[in-house]
Structure formats: C-alpha cells, structure tokens
Amino acid sequence: MKFPALKTYAVVYLIFLYAPIVLLPVFAFNDSKVIAFPLSGFTTEWFTQMWGDQQLFNAVKNSAIIAVSSAVIATSLGVFAARASTRFQFPYKAGIMGLIMLPMVLPEMIISMSMLVVLLAVGIPLSLFTIIMGHVLITTPFAVAILSSAFQSLDKSLEEAAYDLGETPLSTFRLIILPLVMPGIVSSLLICFTISIDEFIIAYFLGGNQTVLSVYIYGQFRFPAKVPSILALGTILVALSIVLLSIAEYFRRRGIAKTGAKDTGGFL
Amino acid sequence: METASFWGRVRRSEAASGLALISPTALYAILLLAAPLVTVVLYSFAQSEQGKIIWDFSLDNYIRIWSAPNVQLIMLRSLTVAASVTLATVLLAYPVAYFVSFHVAPSKKSLWLFLITIPFWTSYIIRVFLWKGIILGYNGVINTVLMGIGITDEPLQAINYNAGAMVMTLAHAYAPFAILPIFVSLEKIDRSLLEAGQDLGESRMMTFWRVTLPLSMAGVIAAVLIVFIPTIGDYVTPDLIGGGKVPMIANMIEVQMLKQNNKALGSAIAVTAMLIVCVVSIVFLLLNRRFLSGQK
Incomplete structure (x- = not known):
C-alpha cells in the first residue's frame, strides 16, 4: 500500500463504473412516477405492473429462444476454431482467425446493415432466425477467445498418451480433451447467452416485426409513464447478468485450475 | 494404393487437419460476414432507384x-x-x-x-x-x-x-x-x-x-x-x-x-x-x- 492515492482513484473509478447499476434498483423500488431525488418511499408496484404486460412476456420468450440458440451454435463454432488455432499450424491461419474475430471490433451497425442488404437481396424474410444468424456471428469471437485459453492450457502429452494407448482421435477428444475444456465450454455458453440477451442493434434491424427484450425496452423510452416498470425490468436483467457472469467466472477458474495453468485474468 | 497413401498423408498432415477443423467456423464467417461486406462495397458503386439496385458502376x-x-x-x-x-x-x-x-x-x-x-x-x-x-x-x-x-x-x-x-x-x-x-x-x-x-x-x-x-x-x-x-x-x-x-x-x-x-x-x-x-x-x-x- 505504497500508493494510497492510486488505490483511492481505483475505488472512485469503480464507483463511477457501478453508479448507474446501483441507482437502477434504487429507483425501481421508489414510490414515484418521476425519476428524481429525493426518494419518496418503498414500493413493488412497478414489478407488479411489469409482470402484467403480455407484450413483455412475448419479448422474453423470443429473447430466450434467440439467446439459447445463439449460445449453443456460437460455442460449437468456437470449439472448432479454438481447437484448430491452438493445436494446428495451417495456411492463411492469421487471415482466417482475423475474419472470425473481426465482429468483436466492427461496429454492429455495419454488421447488421451489410447482413440486411444480403438477406433482402436473397429474399430471406426477417424473423427470429435472422437475429440468431447475426447473434451467432457477433458472439463467436467471444466464444473463441474463452475457449482458446481453455485449449491453450491443455497438456499435449495427455493427448499423445491416449493415442499410444490405442484411442482414436475422436475418442481421445471425447474422453480426454472434452472433459478438460468443459468448464471453458460452460463459461462460453453463459457469456454468449448474456451478450445475446442484451444485444440491441442486430435484434432491432434484423428482427422484422418480432420484438425481443432489448427492442421492447427501446420502444418504451417514448412513454414516460412506463419508465418505472422499465427500471424494474432492468433491475431483474442486470441481476440475471451478474449471476450468469459469476457462474461463468467460477467455471472459467475451475477450468484453469483443472489443467494446472496459471490464472492470467479476465475473459478477454 | 498410391492414391490411398496420398490421401492418408493429406489426412495426417497438420495443415489439412487444421483447415478441416476450422472450416465450419470460417465458412460461417465468410458467408455471413465477408460476403455481406463485399456486397456493401459493390452496392456503393451502384445506383438505387425506388429501392431497386441498378448496376451502373460509378463513383456518383x-x-x-x-x-x-x-x-x-x-x-x-x-x-x-x-x-x-x-x-x-x-x-x-x-x-x-x-x-x-x-x-x-x-x-x-x-x-x-x-x-x-x-x-x-x-x-x-x-x-x-x-x-x-x-x-x-x-x-x-x-x-x-x-x-x-x-x-x-x-x-x-x-x-x-x-x-x-x-x-x-x-x-x-x-x-x-x-x-x-x-x-x-x-x-x-x-x-x-x-x-x-x-x-x-x-x-x-x-x-x-x-x-x-x-x-x-x-x-x-x-x-x-x-x-x-x-x-x-x-x-x-x-x-x-x-x-x-x-x-x-x-x-x-x-x-x-x-x-x-x-x-x-x-x-x-x-x-x-x-x-x-x-x-x-x-x-x-x-x-x-x-x-x-x-x-x-
């Protein structure tokens, strides 16, 4: 603790990062239609009001379908890419990996518009399916990043030992590699699910007339009377994200501990 | 016999295994990312009339x-x-x-x-x-x-x-x-x-x-x-x-x-x-x- 100033700064920075998330439940339970200080009293009315919204239920259902499908497909694609890039050397590797990871930095507006142009040209109607196509594209890089670190920490001699003992590549993958990277897979599924649930731009432009959770929230911005119930919804969403991320982090760490590697930090 | 050993060698070669393994993910990215981006670049040189694309290459x-x-x-x-x-x-x-x-x-x-x-x-x-x-x-x-x-x-x-x-x-x-x-x-x-x-x-x-x-x-x-x-x-x-x-x-x-x-x-x-x-x-x-x- 040689630098108390630096530590103070870091703590203030964390408070700044968390301020909106902390204020969210404060106003979600506040007994006033106007979002302002001072607070006027405790109520759960906004949660009840939110619960009674049929449109919202529909949006939640759509979001759940999309998020589960995207997470499963993106993680499967991520396993292929992560395994290939950590285990093999092949031509155009940097180029191919660069293309797969590109959606991580490319603005989502560019991705959604270019996909929209092609979907319209080919004549594929916009639906939940087209949102899934987009979400798989943007979540795959995150799956690859998480799974690469899981595959990277694998000891190659375990695999060679399995071959020497007469296992085929497929059975080695199933019996040796898969169990060792399982925590990485779980962590990837949870992260992809979280990204997909929260994603707005692709869901907004590629969804046609199907509404998902983030688009529903966006639509409610225009109605000041709906604000408190959106805060209630936001509270639940943020809590859900934090729970899923904590589970993902737990599995990520367990995976690293399992293969005996050193923990180097966060997800990215 | 000759071809069998050739394909065997290809299958065992590292480059081929790597490419085969990455192909599903790479194909997905090519079809849904690279192809749309190329389309957008092509569109940018074309003209739109009442929502239809007219292929008339220009920098207009x-x-x-x-x-x-x-x-x-x-x-x-x-x-x-x-x-x-x-x-x-x-x-x-x-x-x-x-x-x-x-x-x-x-x-x-x-x-x-x-x-x-x-x-x-x-x-x-x-x-x-x-x-x-x-x-x-x-x-x-x-x-x-x-x-x-x-x-x-x-x-x-x-x-x-x-x-x-x-x-x-x-x-x-x-x-x-x-x-x-x-x-x-x-x-x-x-x-x-x-x-x-x-x-x-x-x-x-x-x-x-x-x-x-x-x-x-x-x-x-x-x-x-x-x-x-x-x-x-x-x-x-x-x-x-x-x-x-x-x-x-x-x-x-x-x-x-x-x-x-x-x-x-x-x-x-x-x-x-x-x-x-x-x-x-x-x-x-x-x-x-x-x-x-x-x-x-």
Missing part, C-alpha cells in the same frame, strides 16, 4: 457524400466524439490498469478484473437509459448536485441532447475495453527492469516515464483502437442521449438504408466510414510504430 455516391456539407459535418462530429471518448477512456483507465497490475496482490487480480468487466456485460440499452433518465435528466443526479452546491438555481435543460453527454455515456460504456489491453501489457513488463532503473539512480517518476510507459504503449495503442472503432459506429447513444438531434455516422447509415430506402448511398456512407476508421487506425499505428517494433 461517393461524390454526392463528399460534397454534401451535412455529411461532412456528421463525419467530423463522429470523429470528434470518438476521439474525445477514446482520449477520456484511455487516460482514465491507465492508472486503474497500473494499480491492478502493480499494487494488487496476484491472488486478488482476477477479482479486480472481474469487478471491472461486470458493468460492461450488463445491458447496454439499460445503461444508456440510466444515463439519460437518472444521471443526466432534468431532475437527475447531476442537476440535483449542481443545485445542491449552489452552482445553478434551476435544473439545466441542456445537459442531455448534446455531444458532451454522448461522450460521457460512451466513455462509461467502453471503460473496461480500455483497461484490459493496458493491464495485459503492464503484466508482461519484467519487474527487474524497474528495479534496474531505480538502482541506476532514476526517481520513481522518471522510471515510470522512461521504462514503464514506453513498455506498456503496445497496450495503450490496442486500447485506443479497441475503443475508437466501435465508438465511431455507435448508434444507440446518439439516438437516445442525443435525442436524434446530434446524429453520428451510424444514424446517417440507418436513414439512407431504411428511411430513404437508398441502399446504394447508404452502402457508400458505410464504406466511407470504414475507410475513415482504417485510415485513422493506420496513421495512428504508423505514428506509434517505434513503440511496437521489437516487442511481441
């Missing part, structure tokens, strides 16, 4: 864009906003990354990183909403504080709907993006170099300035690019915080593509935006190439 769209004052204004605004957000994020993030790398016990590092990344994973639209309603709003936190300490007597109307509010919201959203690459580059620094610096009589400040900072520049450069590129293409913040009054590139692309149904012109704007981002990134990398050479 680009000439129209570059000679329109409002387009220039929006491009310039997007650049300024993205540059301010990048500057603010990276400057504010560096001390945090430094603190976590140098002053946090190794066993606590991943907890700190986890705490820093959590807000990033929560719904972006909810966070923008919170900034708009609770913090920057008419009765929001900032106005309450300003009135409380007596700077103003009545709530300021103008803190929403301007570029400054957008910069704040975006800087908040992209903060973790800046911390992580800087943290990684700081972690890679050999700590004995710092001791050597101090043994040779440098002060703590000078050691930081002449050893730590140059060695961590690779992370700073990565942070700059990783914040700048998505920010310049942000759609939600200009739309909600700016209230549609201060559009950026993404909003302009939406207007042309969907509201005006002019896919060709919209594509040209998208390509122009990507070109600007590429040029800015390359110039930035060239300016800083001395920090990147000799490392890896």
Whole structure:
C-alpha cells in the first residue's frame, strides 16, 4: 500500500463504473412516477405492473429462444476454431482467425446493415432466425477467445498418451480433451447467452416485426409513464447478468485450475 | 494404393487437419460476414432507384457524400466524439490498469478484473437509459448536485441532447475495453527492469516515464483502437442521449438504408466510414510504430 492515492482513484473509478447499476434498483423500488431525488418511499408496484404486460412476456420468450440458440451454435463454432488455432499450424491461419474475430471490433451497425442488404437481396424474410444468424456471428469471437485459453492450457502429452494407448482421435477428444475444456465450454455458453440477451442493434434491424427484450425496452423510452416498470425490468436483467457472469467466472477458474495453468485474468 | 497413401498423408498432415477443423467456423464467417461486406462495397458503386439496385458502376455516391456539407459535418462530429471518448477512456483507465497490475496482490487480480468487466456485460440499452433518465435528466443526479452546491438555481435543460453527454455515456460504456489491453501489457513488463532503473539512480517518476510507459504503449495503442472503432459506429447513444438531434455516422447509415430506402448511398456512407476508421487506425499505428517494433 505504497500508493494510497492510486488505490483511492481505483475505488472512485469503480464507483463511477457501478453508479448507474446501483441507482437502477434504487429507483425501481421508489414510490414515484418521476425519476428524481429525493426518494419518496418503498414500493413493488412497478414489478407488479411489469409482470402484467403480455407484450413483455412475448419479448422474453423470443429473447430466450434467440439467446439459447445463439449460445449453443456460437460455442460449437468456437470449439472448432479454438481447437484448430491452438493445436494446428495451417495456411492463411492469421487471415482466417482475423475474419472470425473481426465482429468483436466492427461496429454492429455495419454488421447488421451489410447482413440486411444480403438477406433482402436473397429474399430471406426477417424473423427470429435472422437475429440468431447475426447473434451467432457477433458472439463467436467471444466464444473463441474463452475457449482458446481453455485449449491453450491443455497438456499435449495427455493427448499423445491416449493415442499410444490405442484411442482414436475422436475418442481421445471425447474422453480426454472434452472433459478438460468443459468448464471453458460452460463459461462460453453463459457469456454468449448474456451478450445475446442484451444485444440491441442486430435484434432491432434484423428482427422484422418480432420484438425481443432489448427492442421492447427501446420502444418504451417514448412513454414516460412506463419508465418505472422499465427500471424494474432492468433491475431483474442486470441481476440475471451478474449471476450468469459469476457462474461463468467460477467455471472459467475451475477450468484453469483443472489443467494446472496459471490464472492470467479476465475473459478477454 | 498410391492414391490411398496420398490421401492418408493429406489426412495426417497438420495443415489439412487444421483447415478441416476450422472450416465450419470460417465458412460461417465468410458467408455471413465477408460476403455481406463485399456486397456493401459493390452496392456503393451502384445506383438505387425506388429501392431497386441498378448496376451502373460509378463513383456518383461517393461524390454526392463528399460534397454534401451535412455529411461532412456528421463525419467530423463522429470523429470528434470518438476521439474525445477514446482520449477520456484511455487516460482514465491507465492508472486503474497500473494499480491492478502493480499494487494488487496476484491472488486478488482476477477479482479486480472481474469487478471491472461486470458493468460492461450488463445491458447496454439499460445503461444508456440510466444515463439519460437518472444521471443526466432534468431532475437527475447531476442537476440535483449542481443545485445542491449552489452552482445553478434551476435544473439545466441542456445537459442531455448534446455531444458532451454522448461522450460521457460512451466513455462509461467502453471503460473496461480500455483497461484490459493496458493491464495485459503492464503484466508482461519484467519487474527487474524497474528495479534496474531505480538502482541506476532514476526517481520513481522518471522510471515510470522512461521504462514503464514506453513498455506498456503496445497496450495503450490496442486500447485506443479497441475503443475508437466501435465508438465511431455507435448508434444507440446518439439516438437516445442525443435525442436524434446530434446524429453520428451510424444514424446517417440507418436513414439512407431504411428511411430513404437508398441502399446504394447508404452502402457508400458505410464504406466511407470504414475507410475513415482504417485510415485513422493506420496513421495512428504508423505514428506509434517505434513503440511496437521489437516487442511481441
């Protein structure tokens, strides 16, 4: 603790990062239609009001379908890419990996518009399916990043030992590699699910007339009377994200501990 | 026999196994990312008439864009906003990354990183909403504080709907993006170099300035690019915080593509935006190439 100033700064920075998330439940339970200080009293009315919204239920259902499908497909694609890039050397590797990871930095507006142009040209109607196509594209890089670190920490001699003992590549993958990277897979599924649930731009432009959770929230911005119930919804969403991320982090760490590697930090 | 052994060799070869294994993911990215991007580039040279694309190769769209004052204004605004957000994020993030790398016990590092990344994973639209309603709003936190300490007597109307509010919201959203690459580059620094610096009589400040900072520049450069590129293409913040009054590139692309149904012109704007981002990134990398050479 040689630098108390630096530590103070870091703590203030964390408070700044968390301020909106902390204020969210404060106003979600506040007994006033106007979002302002001072607070006027405790109520759960906004949660009840939110619960009674049929449109919202529909949006939640759509979001759940999309998020589960995207997470499963993106993680499967991520396993292929992560395994290939950590285990093999092949031509155009940097180029191919660069293309797969590109959606991580490319603005989502560019991705959604270019996909929209092609979907319209080919004549594929916009639906939940087209949102899934987009979400798989943007979540795959995150799956690859998480799974690469899981595959990277694998000891190659375990695999060679399995071959020497007469296992085929497929059975080695199933019996040796898969169990060792399982925590990485779980962590990837949870992260992809979280990204997909929260994603707005692709869901907004590629969804046609199907509404998902983030688009529903966006639509409610225009109605000041709906604000408190959106805060209630936001509270639940943020809590859900934090729970899923904590589970993902737990599995990520367990995976690293399992293969005996050193923990180097966060997800990215 | 000959062919069987040939195929056997191909199957066993590392290059073929690697390519075969990566092919599902690569094909997906080619079909849904590369092909659409190429289509947009092709569209940008075509013409739109009543929503239909007419393949008439010309640079008309680009000439129209570059000679329109409002387009220039929006491009310039997007650049300024993205540059301010990048500057603010990276400057504010560096001390945090430094603190976590140098002053946090190794066993606590991943907890700190986890705490820093959590807000990033929560719904972006909810966070923008919170900034708009609770913090920057008419009765929001900032106005309450300003009135409380007596700077103003009545709530300021103008803190929403301007570029400054957008910069704040975006800087908040992209903060973790800046911390992580800087943290990684700081972690890679050999700590004995710092001791050597101090043994040779440098002060703590000078050691930081002449050893730590140059060695961590690779992370700073990565942070700059990783914040700048998505920010310049942000759609939600200009739309909600700016209230549609201060559009950026993404909003302009939406207007042309969907509201005006002019896919060709919209594509040209998208390509122009990507070109600007590429040029800015390359110039930035060239300016800083001395920090990147000799490392890896």
